[in-house]
């Protein structure tokens with residue numbers, strides 16, 4: 001009997017191992033296309049024009065104090081674009097949306113399923129310019145590096161698109177379908193005046209958009225565990241956003257004879273419970289796709305781990321939950337961002353307020369999350385209100401077909417040996433405003449990002465290398481030629 005059981009267990013184990021090895025061995029990377037349609041060129045003075053673009057200061061300021069100055073600067077910026085890219089501006093239809101954003105349409109042979117490229121003209125403020133290696137708005141080129149605010153977020157995309165389109169049109173080429181360049185002017189402060197208006201305008205005019213490409217990811221180096229080559233990550237979705245306001249209202253009194261269950265004690269207890277709680281983690285959707293598609297590019301151990309997620313996903317989840325950035329890709333996160341209470345050192349505060357910010361995974365229902373938080377707090381003295389500005393995660397774009405396929409081909413031609421994988425953006429981009437314009441939204445820009453340059457985005461010493469800028473132009477010319 002025992003022998004029989006042993007035999008059965010050994011056979012099952014053997015079958016399991018065979019299944020794992022089978023999946024591991026038959027997982028292959030995509031072939032790199034042999035036709036090298038590389039439009040290798042070093043557009044004369046392109047990098048210098050990029051440096052000039054850095055000098056236009058359209059700075060996103062949450063208080064809106066810069067609005068007037070920004071509109072003046074935007075008009076100067078638009079005029080500079082028109083004179084620097086005369087072919088683009090003379091051979092396209094240019095529309096100014098809401099005074100600051102630009103919609104540039106290059107007519108193709110057909111006017112359905114246009115290809116749309118987003119970028120934004122504004123930048124985030126500089127916290128302390130004196131700490132920068134070079135002044136952030138001078139556009140200093142030293143050797144082969146350009147320094148300044150916006151060199152990676154997002155004037156690099158604006159200028160690379162314009163340089164590429166100028167070159168493409170000068171070559172006398174016409175795309176199959178319309179190409180639309182849409183430059184918003186207030187992405188860094190939510191996009192309500194720019195992207196949201198452009199999206200509304202497109203819907204109102206029933207413009208047919210086949211796919212949208214925007215920022216979010218690029219060619220990422222050293223961020224996918226187990227991958228020894230760069231990963232060209234295309235964000236198929238972005239997480240949602242919700243804010244919960246907590247309030248405890250209990251009569252206060254003199255601090256010389258406090259009650260034990262005063263407002264601050266009740267709030268602290270509630271926040272403590274919330275801190276010790278996590279929403280469920282799920283390895284599905286674009287993130288599961290990321291690991292499945294990265295697996296063929298990995299060494300045997302990782303390949304085995306990631307190409308057998310049907311078996312190994314609990315282990316992989318544990319690894320991903322170990323670091324905050326990867327943890328944020330597989331679950332809805334929450335954190336206390338504001339705490340208010342008290343008026344005087346000797347008065348027990350009658351009202352305590354706190355705010356919890358949630359970043360919502362695709363598939364999670366915000367009302368269900370709210371109820372979960374309420375049941376975790378489990379104290380009806382804590383009033384929980386959902387702010388009305390919440391939005392669920394975006395829909396997940398298809399991982400093949402129009403847009404994705406062409407981006408993939410251009411990535412493999414221009415960037416060579418990289419792993420092309422899907423992903424999900426854990427912050428927010430302008431794309432959320434374009435839901436309903438098309439169901440194909442791809443968050444990818446053809447720039448290299450790694451631990452060396454990522455800290456410059458919204459941070460100190462933002463910079464870009466000349467060759468990375470020209471490679472992006474190559475990419476867009478190649479891509480336009482496939483559309």
Ligand SMILES: [Zn+2]
Nearest residue numbers: 153154187215
């Ligand atoms: Zn940006």
